[in-house]
Amino acid sequence: MAKEKDKKLVEAITSMDEDFAQWYTDIVKKVELIDYSSVKGCMIIRPYGYAIWENIQKDLDKRFKETGHENVYMPLFIPESLLRKEAEHVEGFAPEVAWVTHGGSEELTERLCVRPTSETLFCEHFSKIVQSYKDLPKLYNQWCSVVRWEKTTRPFLRTTEFLWQEGHTIHATAEEAEEETIRMLNIYAKHCEEVLAIPVIKGRKTEKEKFAGARATYTIESLMHDGKALQTGTSHFFGDNFAKAFNIRYLDKNGQLQYVYETSWGVTTRLIGAVIMVHGDNNGLKLPPRVAPIQVVIVPIAQHKEGVLEKANELKERLSKIVRVKLDDSDKMPGWKFAEYEMKGVPVRLEVGPKDIEKNQVVLARRDTMEKIVVSMDNLEEEVMKLLDDIHNNMLETARKNRDEHTYVATNMEDFKDIVENKPGFIKAMWCGDRECEDKIKEETGATSRCIPFEQEQLSSTCVCCGKPAKHMVYWGRAY
């Protein structure tokens, strides 16, 4: 009887092998990361989910500031005429913007769009504040939400409104702007590996896949557990494209009017989706220690017995000086708590009961490997810190190994199709650089070009699709 119940509870999360999409939905709901709202495609980010975002923000914001960026805030609304100033840009975004047509009961003379991204607002502002080469560069960033009226939505991965940061910078020269574009891409990559324990492929997007209005788009791509790729962050080089459309000019040292060179770059709450799908397992979420809202959860055993709660509180006090720690002294059974915090992805569980107190020890259980170790209370701080670092490194390596094991090489279309159908993952293949081949591959296999990686390999000399001489090695895959 009891066993049947156990089974039922364990099955609360759909197995990822059985139905990955359902597994994902189960996680975001049951772990209480989000709730659905009454507006289609909009999600409520609950405290546990938002705390992950705050930790991501904290780390990224620090990295932005260390590289000289300043935070600003731009308006939510963009007048239609402003959005239309850059042709490619408006063409790319117009189909998915939300329009405000009324103020109160009055119809507006010009409708306003809810920002889908803020390039045009930054450009208009830059054109007003920049006169001289001495005003450059301007390195701005904003944390905000944007709205894109997407047709299908999924929590974190694609929502109608989503939280992000968008950096916008202007520079005197193209070289300087290019450098900035790459610098920020590297910051994203480092954040992913050092904080989220997600290994990424850095590279450039093809013309087909680049951002509307950009000269070049750089991207970090990661591989999810189901073998689908996720564009995890992007950094764009605009050249003087927007500068010309918005007339952003400055006087150089020689008294000549010059256009500025511009970049923009962003990551979103999608990063949380990536964390879920890269690290999670059938027991639930598995959070990398550096973003985990709770890094150590203390579960007292037989907490009604004398001295147990006192000791648990004492350990909590000690640990709270170095990690984010929670003591769960609720009336739930210990076993229930174990399962609960495993589902929530808490990296380390600390068990302390009468037997431990007697022996001056505690039990530490790690979420990544499910191993339990016994450590002395005397050097608890040291052991916990070491364990959290170990967990981070192990999670990063496990993710890297998983990605590498699901990265395949194709040298002809037959192999390419076979891989897409039977072995979900990244496909490395040579490409001639022609749009027709890229289109054909997408049409025939459903896979898109993810990026032209900076780290090139010569897999063969001919294009996987048409057989003409190859120009680049490209990562392909089905993507979110």
Added chain:
RNA sequence: CGGGGUGUAGCACAGGUGGUAGUGCGUAUGGUUCGGGACCAUAAGGUCGCAGGUUCAAAUCCUGUCGCCUCGACCA
């Protein structure tokens, strides 16, 4: 925007052929428990997604509509 599924208590669901709503989990209270999702007792909790229609009578039949999930085409 097309295909499929779904909407009944906080959650998961049951309620062919119409008769005024039920089960499990959870919640509250009291007690026994506590090293891997405990048990007993008592109790609270629902305008059956919404709007029309048929009918003496609708969770059930009809029409419309909305939300959500999911698979495609488009996007971070």
